Amino acid sequence: xxxxxxxxxxxxxxxxxxxxxxxxxxxxxxxxxxxxxxxxxxxxxxxxxxxxxxxxxxxxxxxxxxxxxxxxxxxxxxxxxxxxxxxxxxxxxxxxxxxxxxxxxxxxxxxxxxxxxxxxxxxxxxxxxxxxxxxxxxxxxxxxxxxxxxxxxxxxxxxxxxxxxxxxxxxxxxxxxxxxxxxxxxxxxxxxxxxxxxxxxxxxxxxxxxxxxxxxxxxxxxxxxxxxxxxxxxxxxxxxxxxxxxxxxxxxxxxxxxxxxxxxxxxxxxxxxxxxxxxxxxxxxxxxxxxxxxxxxxxxxxxxxxxxxxxxxxxxxxxxxxxxxxxxxxxxxxxxxxxxxxxxxxxxxxxxxxxxxxxxxxxxxxxxxxxxxxxxxxxxxxxxxxxxxxxxxxxxxxxxxxxxxxxxxxxxxxxxxxxxxxxxxxxxxxxxxxxxxxxxxxxxxxxxxxxxxxxxxxxxxxxxxxxxxxxxxxxxxxxxxxxxxxxxxxxxxxxxxxxxxxxxxxxxxxxxxxxxxxxxxxxxxxxxxxxxxxxxxxxxxxxxxxxxxxxxxxxxxxxxxxxxxxxxxxxxxxxxxxxxxxxxxxxxxxxxxxxxxxx
Amino acid sequence: xxxxxxxxxxxxxxxxxxxxxxxxxxxxxxxxxxxxxxxxxxxxxxxxxxxxxxxxxxxxxxxxxxxxxxxxxxxxxxxxxxxxxxxxxxxxxxxxxxxxxxxxxxxxxxxxxxxxxxxxxxxxxxxxxxxxxxxxxxxxxxxxxxxxxxxxxxxxxxxxxxxxxxxxxxxxxxxxxxxxxxxxxxxxxxxxxxxxxxxxxxxxxxxxxxxxxxxxxxxxxxxxxxxxxxxxxxxxxxxxxxxxxxxxxxxxxxxxxxxxxxxxxxxxxxxxxxxxxxxxxxxxxxxx
Numbered sequence: 038x039x040x041x042x043x044x045x046x047x048x049x050x051x052x053x054x055x056x057x058x059x060x061x062x063x064x065x066x067x068x069x070x071x072x073x074x075x076x077x078x079x080x081x082x083x084x085x086x087x088x089x090x091x092x093x094x095x096x097x098x099x100x101x102x103x104x105x106x107x108x109x110x111x112x113x114x115x116x117x118x119x120x121x122x123x124x125x126x127x128x129x130x131x132x133x134x135x136x137x138x139x140x141x142x143x144x145x146x147x148x149x150x151x152x153x154x155x156x157x158x159x160x161x162x163x164x165x166x167x168x169x170x171x172x173x174x175x176x177x178x179x180x181x182x183x184x185x186x187x188x189x190x191x192x193x194x195x196x197x198x199x200x201x202x203x204x205x206x207x208x209x210x211x212x213x214x215x216x217x218x219x220x221x222x223x224x225x226x227x228x229x230x231x232x233x234x235x236x237x238x239x240x241x242x243x244x245x246x247x248x249x250x251x252x253x254x255x256x257x258x259x260x261x262x263x264x265x266x267x268x269x270x271x272x273x274x275x276x277x278x279x280x281x282x283x284x285x286x287x288x289x290x291x292x293x294x295x296x297x298x299x300x301x302x303x304x305x306x307x308x309x310x311x312x313x314x315x316x317x318x319x320x321x322x323x324x325x326x327x328x329x330x331x332x333x334x335x336x337x338x339x340x341x342x343x344x345x346x347x348x349x350x351x352x353x354x355x356x357x358x359x360x361x362x363x364x365x366x367x368x369x370x371x372x373x374x375x376x377x378x379x380x381x382x383x384x385x386x387x388x389x390x391x392x393x394x395x396x397x398x399x400x401x402x403x404x405x406x407x408x409x410x411x412x413x414x415x416x417x418x419x420x421x422x423x424x425x426x427x428x429x430x431x432x433x434x435x436x437x438x439x440x441x442x443x444x445x446x447x448x449x450x451x452x453x454x455x456x457x458x459x460x461x462x463x464x465x466x467x468x469x470x471x472x473x474x475x476x477x478x479x480x481x482x483x484x485x486x487x488x489x490x491x492x493x494x495x496x497x498x499x500x501x502x503x504x505x506x507x508x509x510x511x512x513x514x515x516x517x518x519x520x521x522x523x524x525x526x527x528x529x530x531x532x533x534x535x536x537x538x539x540x541x542x543x544x545x546x547x548x549x550x551x552x553x554x555x556x557x558x559x560x561x562x563x564x565x566x567x568x569x570x571x572x573x574x575x576x577x578x579x580x581x582x583x584x585x586x587x588x589x590x591x592x593x594x595x596x597x598x599x600x601x602x603x604x605x606x607x608x609x610x611x612x613x614x615x616x617x618x619x620x621x622x623x624x625x626x627x628x629x630x631x632x633x634x635x636x
Numbered sequence: 637x638x639x640x641x642x643x644x645x646x647x648x649x650x651x652x653x654x655x656x657x658x659x660x661x662x663x664x665x666x667x668x669x670x671x672x673x674x675x676x677x678x679x680x681x682x683x684x685x686x687x688x689x690x691x692x693x694x695x696x697x698x699x700x701x702x703x704x705x706x707x708x709x710x711x712x713x714x715x716x717x718x719x720x721x722x723x724x725x726x727x728x729x730x731x732x733x734x735x736x737x738x739x740x741x742x743x744x745x746x747x748x749x750x751x752x753x754x755x756x757x758x759x760x761x762x763x764x765x766x767x768x769x770x771x772x773x774x775x776x777x778x779x780x781x782x783x784x785x786x787x788x789x790x791x792x793x794x795x796x797x798x799x800x801x802x803x804x805x806x807x808x809x810x811x812x813x814x815x816x817x818x819x820x821x822x823x824x825x826x827x828x829x830x831x832x833x834x835x836x837x838x839x840x841x842x843x844x845x846x847x848x849x850x851x852x853x854x855x856x857x858x859x860x861x862x863x864x865x866x867x868x869x870x871x872x873x874x875x876x877x878x879x880x881x882x883x884x885x886x887x888x889x890x891x892x893x894x895x896x897x898x899x900x901x902x903x904x905x906x907x908x909x910x911x912x913x914x915x916x917x918x919x920x921x922x923x924x
Contacts, residue, residue, distance in 0.1 A: 065855045065856055065869075066856055066857065067856075068852060068858055068859065069859045070729075070858050070859065070860065070861065071727070071728075071816060071847060071862070072726050072816075072818035072860055073858050073867045074819075076858055076867055076879060077867065078882045078885075078886075079875065080867070080869060080875070080878075082878060082882075083875060083878055632872060633874065
């Protein structure tokens with residue numbers, strides 16, 4: 038026999054209490070009567086009639102003890118195993134997605150879910166195997182088939198809130214897969230949303246209460262000369278009219294406040310202008326607290342808009358000049374061969390010529406290098422052919438290139454370079470990073486090819502510039518919490534770290550290729566710190582709450598049970614609590630008869 | 637102890653007027669004793685027995701029937717009424733105290749008797765002692781009666797049998813005993829003694845409602861208000877039922893014995909109103 042709710046055995050402590058009451062029964066309530074004369078008469082008869090009076094008191098005691106025993110065992114949910122003695126396996130799934138942060142009673146939904154799960158584990162039959170799965174951005178098995186209740190409870194309590202989008206389907210699929218390996222298995226899911234568990238045996242306990250909630254779904258900005266314009270999109274996620282005060286901050290300084298009314302379910306875009314252009318980030322905030330606090334603010338990073346300085350050393354190459362004018366964010370300077378260059382530039386473009394000493398800083402784009410130079414081994418001019426793109430990140434969009442080159446120079450590819458384009462299998466365009474300097478070489482004169490007339494030319498040029506000076510970089514600076522961020526760390530960086538919104542510093546292992554940064558659970562501004570030699574640079578990115586998927590908290594608590602076939606057949610036995618309950622009632626009735634009958 | 641307030645005195649007057657009208661004799665004043673005496677008004681004949689005054693033998697009847705008969709005459713004289721009040725602690729019980737009802741009834745009886753030109757003596761019975769009041773006659777002495785009644789304190793226990801025997805009876809009369817009769821020895825001995833003393837006896841048995849239908853449950857330690865005796869009782873419905881049977885038996889025993897001995901017995905509850913007791917119970921018993 039197994040007890041599914043052994044905690045109920047604590048009621049056995051009532052037994053000493055009942056016995057104590059019988060001992061304390063000696064303490065009679067005093068009552069003054071005019072004379073005990075008649076009582077003596079009455080009792081004399083009764084006592085004469087029942088010589089086993091003492092026994093009668095004990096009979097009541099025994100009956101009451103029996104009642105306590107029966108009821109306690111009935112409460113402890115005893116299960117009489119008649120078949121195999123296989124232990125039950127319990128898989129606990131706890132949703133820890135962003136919406137579980139919503140308020141629930143005095144705590145959050147997640148805390149309530151954890152509490153319920155802990156209670157369930159405590160009250161489960163001893164000997165059961167527990168598996169705990171948390172379902173946030175990722176589905177994780179925290180403990181697998183453990184018989185140790187204390188460990189299981191610890192693991193459940195260790196589940197932390199996350200601000201990420203959750204997908205319960207993965208967790209359900211995992212539970213299903215896990216449950217298949219056990220003969221008797223029950224899946225207990227604690228979530229704030231309905232979860233489909235049609236084909237597994239288990240329960241879904243939905244923990245939710247209808248609460249008012251408004252969320253900032255989106256914040257963006259545009260740059261207008263010296264100032265910024267911001268747009269904040271706010272949605273009323275509840276079914277009542279609400280009014281919200283929306284504050285816009287530039288870094289930590291409050292800039293504007295607007296009051297906006299919302300109808301149920303309504304979304305509104307609110308514009309703010311006149312924001313100082315020198316802030317590095319902005320964020321919007323809803324002042325009123327509501328059911329879900331995490332979605333009450335959203336951040337946006339203002340990218341550094343300092344134009345890149347480009348020096349073009351060329352003999353009036355219209356194809357290059359044209360390209361440089363259409364790419365924004367560039368400050369183009371022109372020079373001619375052999376002219377002395379004093380200033381420092383982000384990018385040096387040498388077309389048809391090369392100086393004796395190459396600039397140490399800044400990137401380098403060399404087009405049609407001269408045969409005699411001190412830097413690259415340039416061979417004979419040879420007959421050209423079809424220009425082909427090699428599979429490379431820079432040629433992502435120009436795969437279908439159809440162009441040819443009439444003549445070009447064979448250039449020995451340096452050890453640090455990679456091939457980007459070829460002519461007849463020989464390298465025509467290469468890129469690479471030499472001693473921290475990004476370089477690219479185009480081995481033919483642009484005038485000798487119809488490539489510059491094709492639509493792929495600006496694409497390649499843009500990609501090359503992006504590679505060389507980071508113009509038009511696609512690195513995301515605004516992500517949803519839980520998403521990963523690709524860090525833009527150059528190879529000359531010797532140490533890098535990410536400062537989280539909470540101030541916690543996380544060092545980045547500089548092993549190339551640098552993996553994406555994943556710990557974006559905290560909401561707010563992250564600072565990437567890079568150290569290259571003596572110089573330290575930093576840039577920002579931010580993580581916002583995934584309000585589209587997690588802000589809708591308008592649910593209500595309920596319990597959903599599923600009793601899939603097959604799960605119950607191994608549990609050959611029966612729950613005998615109802616019989617114990619009946620027995621208890623029967624004894625209680627008998628006790629009443631004994632008591633009133635005065636036997 | 638102020639039990640006889642102006643309200644009660646007003647009520648008393650009303651009761652006196654009404655009961656006077658009920659009296660067969662009207663407002664004539666003197667009361668006709670039921671005991672036979674030596675007045676001129678003839679009442680009955682009775683066979684002569686030893687000890688009878690032979691001067692009352694009706695010789696004419698002897699001549700006719702050859703048997704000795706005695707002529708009985710209505711004795712016309714004032715009656716001597718003794719009121720015995722049980723002053724034990726047990727009378728100090730009930731939501732309406734038993735002594736309250738007892739004293740009021742005693743006062744009314746005294747008032748009516750004094751109005752009837754009878755002599756009244758009130759006797760306190762307590763702790764085996766008897767404290768009689770001065771004999772009272774005439775309405776004017778009613779004040780003394782009130783004072784005496786008000787001076788009574790209810791404490792200790794009472795052995796009615798012992799107390800009554802301390803009373804010296806000089807002549808026939810009426811003895812009224814006001815008590816709850818909670819004495820283990822019973823009142824049979826008292827009744828027999830009073831009858832021997834040629835007393836007409838009226839027993840007024842006062843019980844509180846709590847005694848007749850006690851409301852208690854569970855583990856009770858009963859404390860005897862007079863003796864301080866303790867008794868642990870697990871009061872169950874069965875015990876309560878038995879107790880009620882016991883109360884009934886107790887009342888019936890006294891009632892039956894009283895009937896057998898030609899004694900008037902009235903059982904009242906302390907919660908009944910005085911008027912009700914007077915006009916229903918007393919008239920039913922033929923006292924008024």
